[in-house]
Amino acid sequence: xxxxxxxxxxxxxxxxxxxxxxxxxxxxxxxxxxxxxxxxxxxxxxxxxxxxxxxxxxxxxxxxxxxxxxxxxxxxxxxxxxxxxxxxxxxxxxxxxxxxxxxxxxxxxxxxxxxxxxxxxxxxxxxxxxxxxxxxxxxxxxxxxxxxxxxxxxxxxxxxxxxxxxxxxxxxxxxxxxxxxxxxxxxxxxxxxxxxxxxxxxxxxxxxxxxxxxxxxxxxxxxxxxxxxxxxxxxxxxxxxxxxxxxxxxxxxxxxxxxxxxxxxxxxxxxxxxxxxxxxxxxxxxxxxxxxxxxxxxxxxxxxxxxxxxxxxxxxxxxxxxxxxxxxxxxxxxxxxxxxxxxxxxxxxxxxxxxxxxxxxxxxxxxxxxxxxxxxxxxxxxxxxxxxxxxxxxxxxxxxxxxxxxxxxxxxxxxxxxxx
Amino acid sequence: xxxxxxxxxxxxxxxxxxxxxxxxxxxxxxxxxxxxxxxxxxxxxxxxxxxxxxxxxxxxxxxxxxxxxxxxxxxxxxxxxxxxxxxxxxxxxxxxxxxxxxxxxxxxxxxxxxxxxxxxxxxxxxxxxxxxxxxxxxxxxxxxxxxxxxxxxxxxxxxxxxxxxxxxxxxxxxxxxxxxxxxxxxxxxxxxxxxxxxxxxxxxxxxxxxxxxxxxxxxxxxxxxxxxxxxxxxxxxxxxxxxxxxxxxxxxxxxxxxxxxxxxxxxxxxxxxxxxxxxxxxxxxxxxxxxxxxxxxxxxxxxxxxxxxxxxxxxxxxxxxxxxxxxxxxxxxxxxxxxxxxxxxxxxxxxxxxxxxxxxxxxxxxxxxxxxxxxxxxxxxxxxxxxxxxxxxxxxxxxxxxxxxxxxxxxxxxxxxxxxxxxxxxxxxxxxxxxxxxxxxxxxxxxxxxxxxxxxxxxxxxxxxxxxxxxxxxxxxxxxxxxxxxxxxxxxxxxxxxxxxxxxxxxxxxxxxxxxxxxxxxxxxxxxxxxxxxxxxxxxxxxxxxxx
Numbered sequence: 001x002x003x004x005x006x007x008x009x010x011x012x013x014x015x016x017x018x019x020x021x022x023x024x025x026x027x028x029x030x031x032x033x034x035x036x037x038x039x040x041x042x043x044x045x046x047x048x049x050x051x052x053x054x055x056x057x058x059x060x061x062x063x064x065x066x067x068x069x070x071x072x073x074x075x076x077x078x079x080x081x082x083x084x085x086x087x088x089x090x091x092x093x094x095x096x097x098x099x100x101x102x103x104x105x106x107x108x109x110x111x112x113x114x115x116x117x118x119x120x121x122x123x124x125x126x127x128x129x130x131x132x133x134x135x136x137x138x139x140x141x142x143x144x145x146x147x148x149x150x151x152x153x154x155x156x157x158x159x160x161x162x163x164x165x166x167x168x169x170x171x172x173x174x175x176x177x178x179x180x181x182x183x184x185x186x187x188x189x190x191x192x193x194x195x196x197x198x199x200x201x202x203x204x205x206x207x208x209x210x211x212x213x214x215x216x217x218x219x220x221x222x223x224x225x226x227x228x229x230x231x232x233x234x235x236x237x238x239x240x241x242x243x244x245x246x247x248x249x250x251x252x253x254x255x256x257x258x259x260x261x262x263x264x265x266x267x268x269x270x271x272x273x274x275x276x277x278x279x280x281x282x283x284x285x286x287x288x289x290x291x292x293x294x295x296x297x298x299x300x301x302x303x304x305x306x307x308x309x310x311x312x313x314x315x316x317x318x319x320x321x322x323x324x325x326x327x328x329x330x331x332x333x334x335x336x337x338x339x340x341x342x343x344x345x346x347x348x349x350x351x352x353x354x355x356x357x358x359x360x361x362x363x364x365x366x367x368x369x370x371x372x373x374x375x376x377x378x379x380x381x382x383x384x385x386x387x388x389x390x391x392x393x394x395x396x397x398x399x400x401x402x403x404x405x406x407x408x409x410x411x412x413x414x415x416x417x418x419x420x
Numbered sequence: 421x422x423x424x425x426x427x428x429x430x431x432x433x434x435x436x437x438x439x440x441x442x443x444x445x446x447x448x449x450x451x452x453x454x455x456x457x458x459x460x461x462x463x464x465x466x467x468x469x470x471x472x473x474x475x476x477x478x479x480x481x482x483x484x485x486x487x488x489x490x491x492x493x494x495x496x497x498x499x500x501x502x503x504x505x506x507x508x509x510x511x512x513x514x515x516x517x518x519x520x521x522x523x524x525x526x527x528x529x530x531x532x533x534x535x536x537x538x539x540x541x542x543x544x545x546x547x548x549x550x551x552x553x554x555x556x557x558x559x560x561x562x563x564x565x566x567x568x569x570x571x572x573x574x575x576x577x578x579x580x581x582x583x584x585x586x587x588x589x590x591x592x593x594x595x596x597x598x599x600x601x602x603x604x605x606x607x608x609x610x611x612x613x614x615x616x617x618x619x620x621x622x623x624x625x626x627x628x629x630x631x632x633x634x635x636x637x638x639x640x641x642x643x644x645x646x647x648x649x650x651x652x653x654x655x656x657x658x659x660x661x662x663x664x665x666x667x668x669x670x671x672x673x674x675x676x677x678x679x680x681x682x683x684x685x686x687x688x689x690x691x692x693x694x695x696x697x698x699x700x701x702x703x704x705x706x707x708x709x710x711x712x713x714x715x716x717x718x719x720x721x722x723x724x725x726x727x728x729x730x731x732x733x734x735x736x737x738x739x740x741x742x743x744x745x746x747x748x749x750x751x752x753x754x755x756x757x758x759x760x761x762x763x764x765x766x767x768x769x770x771x772x773x774x775x776x777x778x779x780x781x782x783x784x785x786x787x788x789x790x791x792x793x794x795x796x797x798x799x800x801x802x803x804x805x806x807x808x809x810x811x812x813x814x815x816x817x818x819x820x821x822x823x824x825x826x827x828x829x830x831x832x833x834x835x836x837x838x839x840x841x842x843x844x845x846x847x848x849x850x851x852x853x854x855x856x857x858x859x860x861x862x863x864x865x866x867x868x869x870x871x872x873x874x875x876x877x878x879x880x881x882x883x884x885x886x887x888x889x890x891x892x893x894x895x896x897x898x899x900x901x902x903x904x905x906x907x908x909x910x911x912x913x914x915x916x917x918x919x920x921x922x923x924x925x926x927x928x929x930x931x932x933x934x935x936x937x938x939x940x941x942x943x944x945x946x947x948x949x950x951x952x953x954x955x956x957x958x959x960x961x962x963x964x965x966x967x968x
Contacts, residue, residue, distance in 0.1 A: 009951065010949045010951040010952050012952070021948055021949050021952045022949055090554065091554075094554075094558065098512065098514065101504070101514055101515055102512060119491075122491070122492070122753075123491065123492060123494055124751065125751050125752075126492060126745075126751040126752040126753040126754075126765065126766075127753055127754075128752075128753075128754045129753070129754065129755045129756070130755065130756040130757075130758075131547075131755070131756065131757050131758045131947070132758070132947050133547075133758025133759060133945075133946060133947030133948065134616075134756045134757065134758040134759070136758070136945075136947055137574075137758065137759060137945055138616060138756075159947065160947060165944065165945075166945065167574060167759070167945055239617070239618065240616070240618075266745075266752065266754075269742060269754065270746075272618055273615075273616065273617075273618045273756075275754070275756060289491070290487055290551075291554075293487050293490045293491045294486075294487045294490060294523060294524045294555050294558060295514070295516070295523055295524060295525065295558060296497075296515075296516060296517060296523055297490050297493070297494070297496075297497030297516065297517035297519070297521075297522070297523045298491075298494055298497060298517075299491050304515065306501075307503045307504065307515060308501030308502060308503050308515050308516075308517070309497070309501065309515055309516065309517055309523075310498070310501065311494050311497070311498055381550055381551070381554060383551075387484060387487075387488065388484070388547060388548055388757075388758075388948075389484075389548055389550045389551040389554070390948065390952060391550065391952050391956070410512060411512075414512050
């Protein structure tokens with residue numbers, strides 16, 4: 001350790017969707033040596049900030065020429081895919097979407113492989129929701145539905161609920177009731193005030209029975225009704241109830257949980273106030289959905305092949321790759337963070353990888369360009385799991401800025417089209 | 421094209437007292453100038469009508485709530501795909517989708533295609549303002565600004581409760597400055613906070629919101645005074661309590677009286693001008709509201725006209741959307757936003773066979789037709805709440821063409837129209853100059869934008885040129901030429917260029933001692949660091965504030 005340490009306060013962590021923005025990052029000798037306030041996930045995400053800065057596979061040394069090669073390859077594809085991996089600023093996401101639009105490509109990202117069910121349910125029903133700060137300041141009943149945030153969202157409980165003092169909860173944890181709902185092996189937190197247990201098979205009936213019970217009706221067999229009634233009573237007594245669910249850990253077998261939880265929280269508002277809090281993993285996943293929505297009207301799985309955005313959630317990137325319907329791919333963002341199913345399906349597809357550690361990635365890409373990580377090496381905006389935007393600042397130099405590089409690639413594509 | 425002389429057109433420039441005179445307009449460097457050298461390029465507009473670019477004082481186009489609404493409506497977007505335009509200016513054109521809540525690029529293209537060059541988003545949660553700026557960056561051509569939601573803000577309420585009115589003003593200034601907002605917005609003062617507490621109705625202006633000293637009345641007074649005291653170009657922009665509820669006219673008039681003598685803007689008044697009684701009966705109370713506005717020159721308003729067809733109700737007023745969800749059974753979003761505001765969204769269809777929708781349509785038209793001063797009652801549909809901005813040309817026709825209006829009136833549901841002024845017959849037809857007032861000159865004056873809404877020397881060269889057509893809906897839906905900052909963006913009715921628009925915002929000053937108290941409050945309650953709250957990187961010059 002040598003030289004004076006540099007302190008970067010109020011850094012935003014994208015280790016999970018909580019996007020804690022109170023991290024003080026200590027930098028010494030060009031490396032991150034500490035990330036104060038960060039949880040274990042956050043420490044892993046920040047790492048030491050070191051990155052490779054290679055450009056591999058291009059025929060030329062000059063980056064402009066490599067971009068020209070990429071443009072040529074993507075333009076000659078019949079059915080290209082632009083894939084948004086995590087750890088991108090929203091500025092980079094927007095630039096990548098622009099490229100998909102130019103190329104008439106298929107655009108998708110990790111959302112359609114992980115959290116699609118909840119998004120589709122919310123498009124059918126809407127949703128009753130609250131931002132994390134609202135939950136912190138108002139929720140007196142907090143139900144963790146088949147999720148224990150301790151592992152995947154480690155600071156959720158200390159930063160948002162149930163632990164902090166809030167405007168309407170002057171005694172913090174003491175003023176709140178925490179209810180753990182265990183569904184099969186998906187358990188709620190250990191230190192809950194009340195625990196409700198069910199098997200995965202029981203869950204759909206339990207949810208419909210709970211909705212009926214909130215409305216004053218009794219549905220279901222006695223063993224379920226007893227558990228349901230206790231929970232419904234507690235929810236109806238709440239001033240502001242929040243049900244927390246993990247979009248990244250759906251039931252092992254799809255059973256309509258996302259849809260039912262939306263309906264349940266909406267109907268809570270007939271008598272009291274209630275919201276559903278949907279947790280997403282890190283790397284600005286919500287940013288991908290949000291920016292894609294404002295640019296196209298759809299949050300994932302957008303097909304530009306006819307020159308207009310068309311929504312294809314039922315035929316997303318993965319099935320297209322699996323049946324050989326994609327003949328070139330531009331993968332943008334942290335390749336290491338995409339689902340293994342997608343990584344596997346990309347094998348054999350001519351691929352360009354642009355993102356942090358692209359040069360080291362297991363993706364079989366013909367050209368790889370290393371860039372920086374959003375919020376560590378690159379500045380911009382990221383979206384918290386509740387869709388609130390937060391600032392990102394570059395703490396360390398980036399090998400090359402992803403958003404700028406993608407805009408240059410867009411310009412190269414436009415120039416080739418103009419001269420074609 | 422930096423220099424251009426527009427010749428031969430009839431100028432409708434009411435801000436400068438010009439009503440159809442044929443004159444040249446000279447443009448240089450994005451502004452209107454007094455003269456140009458004889459060899460400057462010429463655009464012939466013989467026989468055409470020339471107005472300043474349109475200004476939308478109240479729409480929802482760039483905000484967290486808007487994108488949440490966009491995400492809710494894939495079926496609408498699927499039905500209205502929009503291909504990228506062919507542009508001549510080297511900008512990469514973008515595809516998108518339309519419907520009632522279009523994607524950002526499509527929003528910019530379509531507004532410009534309609535001859536609108538400036539649009540304000542009327543409801544932005546300050547904590548999410550950086551998203552609004554980012555969405556505006558992806559909304560080409562139009563200049564954009566937004567109003568910051570303050571009427572249900574926890575910190576503001578605390579200052580009112582403690583009678584720290586100076587600090588409340590400083591806080592309002594800090595929010596505007598930190599977020600790059602243009603004006604103060606009040607939505608259902610106190611009522612959104614009450615909705616979060618499961619209190620679903622504000623019965624009177626003196627209902628307590630938590631502390632007994634915090635009431636809708638005090639919120640209105642404190643924020644209206646803050647806007648005046650800070651010398652903001654636009655006064656407090658007010659969405660009254662009890663939107664959309666029968667009998668709400670008493671609340672609306674009480675709110676206006678509460679601010680009597682103060683400059684204030686009351687928005688989408690159509691939704692606040694109903695007689696009758698909650699749960700029992702409905703009638704038009706447009707005449708009462710119009711009469712109040714007519715006799716109070718300090719008051720300005722916009723109408724929030726309802727147009728038949730699909731709409732999306734999208735508002736910070738979460739409570740009203742719950743009612744709409746339960747009464748229609750349509751899908752519903754509620755989003756409570758920390759310490760500041762709320763958000764509710766329900767897709768809605770106004771049918772001319774429906775009694776309430778027909779009454780709403782009539783109430784809006786009555787507000788237009790009974791308002792004596794068009795400068796103070798301007799055009800809006802509260803896009804997309806009362807209808808899309810794409811319906812403005814048809815609305816203009818309803819105002820200009822009595823025969824068309826009366827014919828339409830016959831076809832709507834008559835159940836609630838007995839005794840309404842429109843049903844009794846209103847002969848008034850808006851003139852072209854009055855249309856220029858309610859769509860550009862009036863909004864510019866209400867907003868305090870001196871370089872917008874007129875065609876005098878020094879004004880921004882935002883200009884719309886229409887071919888005359890007896891069908892005013894057609895005339896106003898397809899301008900022949902549109903210039904934005906001197907650049908021809910629409911030529912022969914086709915979008916040709918899509919330059920980036922500018923941001924319109926203020927940077928008022930405040931007493932720095934605010935920050936110590938605010939720091940403690942953030943430390944105790946905020947889920948975002950105080951240092952991360954302000955938006956950075958705004959490039960355009962702010963609009964001046966302070967004593968005029």
